[in-house]
Amino acid sequence: MKKSIHQYKRSFLIYLEKARGYSDLTLKTYDEALSEAFQSIVIEEKAAGTLFDLMPYRIKIASLKQKTIAKKLSAVRSFAEYLNTQGEHITLKADDSIKVAKTLPKPIPHEHIMEALQTAQTDERLIVIMLYTLGLRISELANLKLEDIENEWIRVVGKGNKQRDVPLLASTSRILREYVDEMRPKKYLFEKNSRKLSENSLRYSVTKVFKRAALKVTPHQLRHSYATVLLNNNARIADVSELLGHSSMATTQIYTKLGSALKMQNYNKAHPLCKETDDTF
Structure with missing residues (x-):
């Protein structure tokens, strides 16, 4: 060598x-x-x-x-x-692959997130809301700059420096503006002493918020929750994959799992024969 x-x-x-x-x-x-x-x-x-x-x-x-x-x-x-x-x-x-069972994520119910946010401080509240309503990775949130934020969209720089635009909810936008007005960050959304907060600092804030509600929640679980909510409400998997910044829809399918009842409901809505009478044949 x-x-x-x-x-x-x-x-x-x-x-x-x-x-x-x-x-x-x-x-x-x-x-x-x-x-x-x-x-x-x-x-x-x-x-x-x-x-x-x-x-x-x-x-x-x-x-x-x-x-x-x-x-x-x-x-x-x-x-x-x-x-x-x-x-x-x-x-x-001796480079044989190791077969690893694909484990499904554990999304956090919406009501539990809302309950935890009731006691959150201004910065903690925004951190959780950004992760939950935008489906960001913690690294993406740490690197989010003020110049990347518009009224209705946020430009996210993900893995491999790939960029994607994610829609910003009106309610999230309002909380974000209130935070910026109060905290006055200069370059990055989350800063301390004019330097961006580390991923570990943001992760710790999430831990604190949910610990007060006797819950153990990670930032990635909030990302799972974002994806699950979208898919369970009939969002197209291709759109969710793009919003999450996945390079393959197969990855998105691992993140989410539709319940059997919802699968049957979607099937009944989608298949033309389900709209016919019982004696179609």
Whole structure:
């Protein structure tokens, strides 16, 4: 290899930050995963390139949950793909995929969110409402600038620096304006001492709001709730996928699950034969 693993890892993290727009938290996760992995991965120089033998590492992490193992191996694969773009010829050994069961998210009922908001402070209230009515990721909320906000739309910069426009409810817009008038942020919507609040600070605010109502809720659950409410009220899955900033509608289908009764109701409305009499045939 032309450079050391440490040098390549550093340039890889810079690439993820600058070219892919990954958050500080995600960068830290990649950094820690790769540092751990290459303590065990055996590197062999071959005539055709470099071989990364993952078997010793897989044995080391075998006792972890399948989802955790899959994430750790995914970081190594992404790193190997990056190395290949840098002119290295990397081959992975013992790189069998880990099958992970797709778990459904747990959306928060609307009434529970409204109950928690009754005791929220001005900034806390807006944080929760923005996540719930716009379906934002916590990283997207942290990076939201005042210039991205218009009367009826918000321009969101998501994963990979992809932009999307999300409609802003009139009620959310009103609360947002009241917050801006009171707090006077300069560049980012959520700031402290003229610097944007970190994702962890925003996440902690969400935790506090729901803890007062004896609930344990994460920002991502509010995003799930946003998607679920839209789909349960007959929004097209293609539209919801676009609003969430998903690259594939398959991802949106994992986020949401329509109840059997609602599926039957939609089927009865949609299929032409359901509108005919019982003796159609």
